[in-house]
Amino acid sequence: MSLEAKIKSGEFVVLGEFEPPKGADFSRFLNNAKQIKGRVDALVVPEMGNAVMKASSLGSCAFLKQHGIETVFQVCCRDRNRLALQADILAAGALDILNIMAVPGEEITHGDHPQARLVNDLDLIQLLETIQRLKIGKDLAGVELSGSPKFCVGSTVNAGAFGGVRDIEMENLNKMIDLGVQFLITTPVFDLHRFQQFIKHIDTSKGAVIPTVLLLKSAGMARYIDRNIKSISIPKEMIRDIQKAPDKLKQCIQLTAEIIGHLKEMGMAGVMISTVGWEDKLPQVMDAAKL
Amino acid sequence: MIVAEKKPIEEIIDQVKDFQKLLIAGCNECVTVCEAGGKKEVGILASALRMYFMNEGKKVEIDEVTLERQCDHEYLEEIRDRIDKYDAVLSLACGVGVQFMAEKYFSTPVFPGVNTCFMGAAEERGVWSERCxxxxxxxxxxxxxxxxxxxxxxxxxxxxxxxxxxxxxxxxxxxxxxxxxxxxxxxxxxxxxxxxxxxxxxxxxxxxxxxxxxxxxxxxxx
Structure with missing residues (x-):
């Protein structure tokens, strides 16, 4: 069943985040993907996440497609102008990549090429508008296309937003849904209470909300995220449990599985499991979460 | 200098048509040199707007001022004592001046009367081109x-x-x-x-x- 069909059926969706390699050797990337082929509904392939240069999402999605794996192709405002974005989106359509996800892209200055020139020709809402327009058969210049791409469209939402920022996030979310967004992947969720406060403001019947569940690697990583990333809070008990555990990896996997379980109980549309470089651990996480 | 061009009068009217008391603020620096927002342009725009509103049968009070610089606290302060008299300011300064005005007079609507184009030089009379x-x-x-x-x-x-x-x-x-x-x-x-x-x-x-x-x-x- 395709991701789109799965979302429509209301069944619990499982996505895996799969960072493309920094290099032309895709063998490890493929091996990791093969391990979970058939167990996830699609692999989300980031477009240079954290502005770190890697192989492109489009190329990596096409590569995985050759091996029969469904993907979510990420298009990002940061590095491409309207010509390049439209060109890539058409190519993805022709390559039969079924899902597309628009993201704004993290700051270039936070990545590994801080001297690069920022593009941001289109913003996130305009990029979604562009996808919608291409889907109905016209480009941004109003020229009719010879064949239009068909995608299940997604984007991101900041689940850690609160106060005035949350109000703005909700406004954006409504705009995204009006522009044909069918699924929304959230920022990583650890604090379920905080997530519940957020999710009650969203009409989940309008779009599938898919929280990201991030596999922590250590108590240090958890502390760092909790202290430095405003949109993510990690409960102290979770950090303490990792610190105390004799087998840290096992504890981190267990913790991820528990969060997935709770999100499933909450009736979320699915989860995206992010392992940030530990893609080979994805089968273990899925085993623990009984997925 | 910063080179700017006057906005089309229709666009300006559309921005300010709902206000009754308007201050048109020029700037004595770059926009004066490139003849887009100095004292002369303030006067011409004020007359054009007065005529427009009169033809429309609308009573709109329009005052004029040209500050030495709108990108400077010192000169912007010169209108503090009378800013509350106005419903809105139409600034003919470059984008820097418009923003500095908006920052300083937070509760007064400020609208741009020019499009800020580039940093450039006058090649000849009436011709400006980009240099930086x-x-x-x-x-x-x-x-x-x-x-x-x-x-x-x-x-x-x-x-x-x-x-x-x-x-x-x-x-x-x-x-x-x-x-x-x-x-x-x-x-x-x-x-x-x-x-x-x-x-x-x-x-x-x-x-x-x-x-x-x-x-x-x-x-x-x-």
């Missing part, structure tokens, strides 16, 4: 005093592209090829050997790529 994009890392010393960032359509750093014909740029026959100008001047300066040097990939972090910029000078701060 404020990239934050000046290379004019290596390019014979002619900037390829602001004057080459493709911002090329290592010589002209294939579209350069008879010293003109491919995007317009009226536009000089910046690299032709650079080569001509390097030749004049007997520095053509410099052209052989490969210019490194540019660091754009000092341009807007690195976010909004700020210069902090500890030696001159109070």
């Amino acid at each position: 994009q404020a990239c934050g890392q000046c290379i004019l010393g290596e390019t014979a005093g002619i900037c390829p960032i602001s004057r080459c359509a493709k911002r090329l750093l290592n010589g002209p592209c294939g579209g350069s014909t008879k010293g003109k740029c491919e995007i317009s026959k009226d536009l000089d090829c910046a690299w032709q100008l650079i080569l001509d001047r390097l030749k004049e300066l007997d520095r053509l050997d410099d052209y052989e040097k490969i210019m490194p990939i540019k660091d754009w972090s000092t341009e807007r790529a690195g976010g909004p910029r700020k210069v902090v000078r500890e030696d001159v701060r109070l």
Whole structure:
């Protein structure tokens, strides 16, 4: 069943985040993907996440497609102008990549090429508008296309937003849904209470909300995220449990599985499991979460 | 200087049509020199708006002022005692002045009366052209005093592209090829050997790529 069909059926969706390699050797990337082929509904392939240069999402999605794996192709405002974005989106359509996800892209200055020139020709809402327009058969210049791409469209939402920022996030979310967004992947969720406060403001019947569940690697990583990333809070008990555990990896996997379980109980549309470089651990996480 | 152009009167009317008391504020610096927002333009715009509103049967009070600079606290303070008299300010300063006005008088609506175009120079009377994009890392010393960032359509750093014909740029026959100008001047300066040097990939972090910029000078701060 395709991701789109799965979302429509209301069944619990499982996505895996799969960072493309920094290099032309895709063998490890493929091996990791093969391990979970058939167990996830699609692999989300980031477009240079954290502005770190890697192989492109489009190329990596096409590569995985050759091996029969469904993907979510990420298009990002940061590095491409309207010509390049439209060109890539058409190519993805022709390559039969079924899902597309628009993201704004993290700051270039936070990545590994801080001297690069920022593009941001289109913003996130305009990029979604562009996808919608291409889907109905016209480009941004109003020229009719010879064949239009068909995608299940997604984007991101900041689940850690609160106060005035949350109000703005909700406004954006409504705009995204009006522009044909069918699924929304959230920022990583650890604090379920905080997530519940957020999710009650969203009409989940309008779009599938898919929280990201991030596999922590250590108590240090958890502390760092909790202290430095405003949109993510990690409960102290979770950090303490990792610190105390004799087998840290096992504890981190267990913790991820528990969060997935709770999100499933909450009736979320699915989860995206992010392992940030530990893609080979994805089968273990899925085993623990009984997925 | 910062070069600006007057906005079309229709656009200005559309911005201010719902206000009854309007202050048109000019600036005595760059926009005066490029004849877009100085005292003379303030007067002309005020008359045009008065006529428009009179024809429409609307009673709109329009006052005029031209400040020495709108990008300076000191001069913007000159209108503090009367700013509350107005429903809105129509600023004919560049985008910097409009924003500084909006920051200073937070509860007064401020609208731009000009489009800020670029940093440039008057080539001749009535003709202004771009000379600088404020990239934050000046290379004019290596390019014979002619900037390829602001004057080459493709911002090329290592010589002209294939579209350069008879010293003109491919995007317009009226536009000089910046690299032709650079080569001509390097030749004049007997520095053509410099052209052989490969210019490194540019660091754009000092341009807007690195976010909004700020210069902090500890030696001159109070």
